[in-house]
Amino acid sequence: xxRLISIKNVFKTYKMGDIEVNxxxxxxxxxxxxxxxxxxxxxxxxxxxxxNVIGCLDVPTSGDYxxxxxxxxxxxxxxxxxxxxRTIGFIFQGFNLLxxxxxxxxxELPLIYQGIGYGERKTLxxxxxxxxGLENRTHHKxxxxxxxxxxxxxxxxxxxSRPPLILxxxxxxxxxxxxxxxxxxxxxxxxxxxxxxxxITHDNDIAKQADRIVRIGDGEITFDSKNGEEISEVVTQ
Amino acid sequence: MNFIQPFKMxxxxxxxxxxxxxxxxxxxxxxxxxxxxxxxxxxxxxxxxTDQLEGMxxxxxxxxxxxRNNSNRKVSLKDIQDFANDNTDIVQAVIPSISGNITxxxxxxxxxxxxxxxxxxxxxARNTKPTAGRFISALDVEQRQNVAMIGTxxxxxxxxxxxxxxxxxxxxxxxxYIIGVIEEKSSSVAKSTDDKVYIPYTSAVxxxxxxxxxxxxxxxxSPEATDAVMVELETFLxxxxxxxxxxxxxxxxxxxKTLGTMTAMLNTMLGGxxxxxxxxxxxxxxxxxxxxxxERTREIGVxxxxxxxxxxxxxxFLIEAVVLSGLGGIVGVALGVSLVxxxxxxxxxxxxxxxxxxxxxxxxxxxxxVFFGIxxxxxxxxxxxxxxxxxx
Numbered sequence: 001x002x003r004l005i006s007i008k009n010v011f012k013t014y015k016m017g018d019i020e021v022n023x024x025x026x027x028x029x030x031x032x033x034x035x036x037x038x039x040x041x042x043x044x045x046x047x048x049x050x051x052n053v054i055g056c057l058d059v060p061t062s063g064d065y066x067x068x069x070x071x072x073x074x075x076x077x078x079x080x081x082x083x084x085x086r087t088i089g090f091i092f093q094g095f096n097l098l099x100x101x102x103x104x105x106x107x108e109l110p111l112i113y114q115g116i117g118y119g120e121r122k123t124l125x126x127x128x129x130x131x132x133g134l135e136n137r138t139h140h141k142x143x144x145x146x147x148x149x150x151x152x153x154x155x156x157x158x159x160x161s162r163p164p165l166i167l168x169x170x171x172x173x174x175x176x177x178x179x180x181x182x183x184x185x186x187x188x189x190x191x192x193x194x195x196x197x198x199x200i201t202h203d204n205d206i207a208k209q210a211d212r213i214v215r216i217g218d219g220e221i222t223f224d225s226k227n228g229e230e231i232s233e234v235v236t237q
Numbered sequence: 238m239n240f241i242q243p244f245k246m247x248x249x250x251x252x253x254x255x256x257x258x259x260x261x262x263x264x265x266x267x268x269x270x271x272x273x274x275x276x277x278x279x280x281x282x283x284x285x286x287t288d289q290l291e292g293m294x295x296x297x298x299x300x301x302x303x304x305r306n307n308s309n310r311k312v313s314l315k316d317i318q319d320f321a322n323d324n325t326d327i328v329q330a331v332i333p334s335i336s337g338n339i340t341x342x343x344x345x346x347x348x349x350x351x352x353x354x355x356x357x358x359x360x361x362a363r364n365t366k367p368t369a370g371r372f373i374s375a376l377d378v379e380q381r382q383n384v385a386m387i388g389t390x391x392x393x394x395x396x397x398x399x400x401x402x403x404x405x406x407x408x409x410x411x412x413x414y415i416i417g418v419i420e421e422k423s424s425s426v427a428k429s430t431d432d433k434v435y436i437p438y439t440s441a442v443x444x445x446x447x448x449x450x451x452x453x454x455x456x457x458x459s460p461e462a463t464d465a466v467m468v469e470l471e472t473f474l475x476x477x478x479x480x481x482x483x484x485x486x487x488x489x490x491x492x493x494k495t496l497g498t499m500t501a502m503l504n505t506m507l508g509g510x511x512x513x514x515x516x517x518x519x520x521x522x523x524x525x526x527x528x529x530x531x532e533r534t535r536e537i538g539v540x541x542x543x544x545x546x547x548x549x550x551x552x553x554f555l556i557e558a559v560v561l562s563g564l565g566g567i568v569g570v571a572l573g574v575s576l577v578x579x580x581x582x583x584x585x586x587x588x589x590x591x592x593x594x595x596x597x598x599x600x601x602x603x604x605x606x607v608f609f610g611i612x613x614x615x616x617x618x619x620x621x622x623x624x625x626x627x628x629x
Contacts, residue, residue, distance in 0.1 A: 057542060057622045078546050085544020096539045096626070100253045112242050113544040157543065 003066075004165060004196050005031035005054060010063030010073075012049050012219075023049040024060065025219035031198065033164065036191045038199040038207040041216035048169075050216060051200045055088055055167050056080045068164060085113050089158025093170035095150045097142040103129065103153045104138040110161045128156040132186060148179030155186055166190060169200045184209055240556070243549070247557040251564070261525045262565035264518025265602050269569025270576060272511035272598040273590045276504050277577035281588025283500040290489055290496070296329075296460040297362050298467055298488045300474070301452045310478055311449045314438070320473050321455070327462040327469070330358035332454040335441040341387075341434055342407040343395040350391055351433050352408065354441020362456045370402050370417030377416075378437040386417040388431040408434065411444060463488050512601065518565065519605035526558050526613035530620075537617050538625025551618035558610025559603060566602035570595055 012024035023046045031037055041047040052058035053065060056072055059080070065073040068087050072080065084090075097106045107128050111121045129135050132152040142150050151171060158166055168187065172180035184206065191197050201207050215223035251258045302312055314333055321331045335354035340347060359365060360372040367386060377384050385406065392401050401415045413436065422430040436444070455470065457463040467486055474484045530537070537550060545553075574590045581588030 052623050055542070057626070078548070081541065081544055081546040084542060090542050092626070096535070096542070098536055098539060100249065109540070110543040113540075113546070113549060161544070 002032060003030045004033050004035075004068055005029065005198075006064075006066040007053070008064040010053060010060040010065060012046075012053065012058070013061045022219050024053065026063070027216075027219070027221060029214065029221065029224075031196065033196055034191070034194055035212060036188075036197045036199070036210045037212040037214060038201055038210035039214045039216060040201060040204065040207045042202060045216045046219035047200060047202075047216045049219075051167065051169055051198075054198060055090060056083050081113075085110055086161060087163050087165055089161070089163040089166045091151070091154050091158050091166065091168040091171045093173040095142070095147075095154045095174070097150055097153055097157075099142050102139045102141055103134060103145065103156075106142070106153055107157045107160050110157060114161055124160055124162075125156075128160040129153075131159060132156045146179070147175050148182055151175060151179065151183050152186070155183070155190075159190070163195075165196045165198065167198050167200075170202070171199070172201075172203070172206055180206075240552070243553045243556045244560065246553055247560040250557060251560060257525065258561060258564075261522055262518075262561055262568065264521040265515065265562050265565030265605070266518075266569040266572060268511060268515030268518045269566050269598045269602050270573035271514060272508060272601075273570060273573025273594055274576040274580065275507040275511055276594045277573070277590040278580055278584070278586070278588045279503050279507055280500065280591070281577075281581055281586040282584075283496060283503070285586050287493065287496060290492055296457045296463050296488075296490075298455045298457065298463055298470065298486060299452070300454065300470065301485045302450055302474075302483065303485070304478075304483055310483075312474070312477055313449060314442070316477065317450065317453060320470070324466070324469050327458055327465045328455055329458045330356075330362065330456040332356060332358045332362050332456065333438045333450055334452045334454065335438050335445060335447065336451065337441075337445045337447075339409050339434065339444075341391060341395065342410075343404065346395050348391060348394050352441060352445070353433050353435045354438035354445070355435055356438055358456060359435070362454060365422070366420050367417035368420045369400075370415070372417055373435065373437050378439050381439040381443060382437060383411065383413045383440060384416045384436065385413040386419055386435040387415060388419050388433040388435075389421045390429060390431040391434060392418050408436070409444060413440075460490060463490060508597075511598075515598075515601055515605055518602075519562070519609040522558055522561055522606060523609035523613060526554065526561075526610060527616065529557075530554065530613050530617045533617075534620060534625050534628040537620050538622050538628070541620070541622035542626060547618040550620075551614045554614035554617045555607065555610045558614065559606040562602050562606025562610075566599045569602065570599055573598070 007027055007029045010024055010027045011022060014021045014023055025046070027046075027050060039047055039050060049058070053060050056067065056075075059075070060073050063073065064071065067083065070083065072083055075083065090096075098109070101109070104125055107125045108121055111124055116124070126135065126138075129138060132155050134149060134152055134156065137145060137149060137153075142153070145153065151174075166187070171183050171187070175183060187197055187199070188209070197210070199207070199210055207213050213223070213225045214221055304311065317331050317333065321328045332355055335352075337352050339350060339352040341350050342348075355373065356378045357373055357375045368389075370386070373384065373386065376382075385408065387395075387401060395401070395406070396404065401418055404415050406413055406415060419431075419433070419435065455466055457466045467488065470486055474486070475481065478484060540550060574595070577588050577590045
């Protein structure tokens with residue numbers, strides 16, 4: 001198995017009244033291990049739907065999706081939760097930290113759902129927080145942290161359960177440019193350390209930092225830099 | 238599944254909004270406290286009545302004789318004695334009661350009190366013990382001795398600073414010697430059972446110049462024999478008076494049984510009323526939990542995205558509801574127990590919260606928490622992660 005993500009002819013159909021709308025219109029996409037790929041596209045392109053499918057938050061209407069060798073397209077909710085927990089680390093635009101929990105407790109959460117005992121959990125949480133340079137902010141609530149720090153807590157949470165895939169949805173969208181640069185730097189470092197990074201963005205400058213760019217339009221892949229096309233072309237499209 | 242973590246999360250989330258949590262719990266607190274307080278006080282009140290009745294003896298049959306208008310038919314002491322002799326297999330003793338108002342005089346002190354002419358069987362049958370001296374003996378009765386026992390009220394009034402034993406008192410002018418002081422039966426106030434002078438009934442007949450019985454008691458050989466004695470008594474008295482209206486027969490067992498039924502009914506009713514307030518409290522919890530689920534839709538989405546299964550979300554919200562009702566239950570138990578103590582002391586009854594009531598009320602509160610927690614928890618667990626994440 002050399003591919004982490006293998007999507008084959010995936011459709012996602014929504015019913016809006018009597019009309020059926022294909023948000024994903026036969027998408028086929030392979031992402032190898034340790035790749036750094038960005039998915040770009042305007043709003044309404046199906047980009048978010050694709051992210052939901054890749055992130056196992058939603059299942060495709062038809063088509064196959066293998067993640068890390070497992071057929072997730074036909075999984076039940078309970079198994080999907082397990083896959084999300086162990087295989088994917090989410091980084092959201094709005095950070096999505098739980099406001100009543102401290103940084104430490106937020107990072108701890110996926111490990112609790114994994115059923116890891118207290119001692120091991122503590123080691124993993126501290127390791128993840130050290131990785132993003134927030135070991136001194138463990139007992140701060142999200143509201144006591146800056147936007148950049150909050151996103152770093154979110155990254156630590158995504159890293160804590162040591163998933164092979166990091167799925168980042170507009171990770172710099174809510175940040176000032178300096179914090180955004182820091183987050184991107186962290187993502188590059190994680191890529192260098194062997195993680196597969198899937199970055200969803202509408203910002204071409206951010207997208208260009210990836211090794212590979214995929215552009216979505218009307219639920220189809222309109223451009224893939226893997227096919228020999230130059231990354232610079234996407235910018236002009 | 239590990240239940241310690243959901244508990245910690247539930248406590249954290251409850252502590253996160255203390256005022257709201259307290260108000261949510263208030264329904265359960267009041268419900269549990271009122272169950273415990275009402276049932277505790279009710280059983281305390283009936284308990285003291287039952288104690289008094291049991292103190293009168295359980296295999297005792299009381300007979301009241303009202304007589305018949307325009308008729309001279311009466312029961313004399315001899316009639317009753319004959320009845321007892323005819324039924325020795327079931328009748329153990331006859332305790333006549335010749336009573337009336339008398340004036341007790343000691344030195345220059347006068348006291349209006351009640352006379353009770355009785356015999357030696359009174360002591361065991363009525364469970365009445367002398368605290369000092371002795372009880373009337375069979376010999377006193379036989380020889381019509383001028384001996385008297387006095388209740389604690391009479392003793393306190395006439396002999397505030399001295400030992401009444403062997404003192405000479407005058408009952409309606411006749412000299413009697415005090416041979417005993419009867420233990421306190423109620424609270425030593427005027428007109429109570431402690432405001433009495435006991436003398437042999439033979440002496441009382443002489444003193445009151447009346448040999449007819451207004452009331453008497455018959456002690457059966459055993460509690461089981463009381464029914465048979467009552468049947469015989471009924472036949473006997475009917476023969477004497479020719480009408481059922483001239484006398485009344487009742488025994489403690491019947492009264493206790495009736496009282497028991499009434500107490501059980503009262504407890505069920507009070508428990509039911511308080512139970513309703515518990516259910517209302519449960520609805521309050523459900524309401525707040527439903528609001529909480531809506532408010533925390535995004536949190537649920539995040540938790541699901543990072544790997545919470547439907548089951549763990551369900552357990553989290555269910556435990557939150559149960560912890561709310563459980564905490565409410567604990568506070569309610571504490572409040573209820575102290576209410577029983579305080580009100581019991583104020584009302585001067587032996588009220589106590591029984592362990593059964595506490596367990597019942599607390600258990601019911603928990604059950605209410607589970608029952609009314611299921612719907613919100615289920616709603617939370619069914620939220621789809623993408624929609625939950627999208628909500629603001």
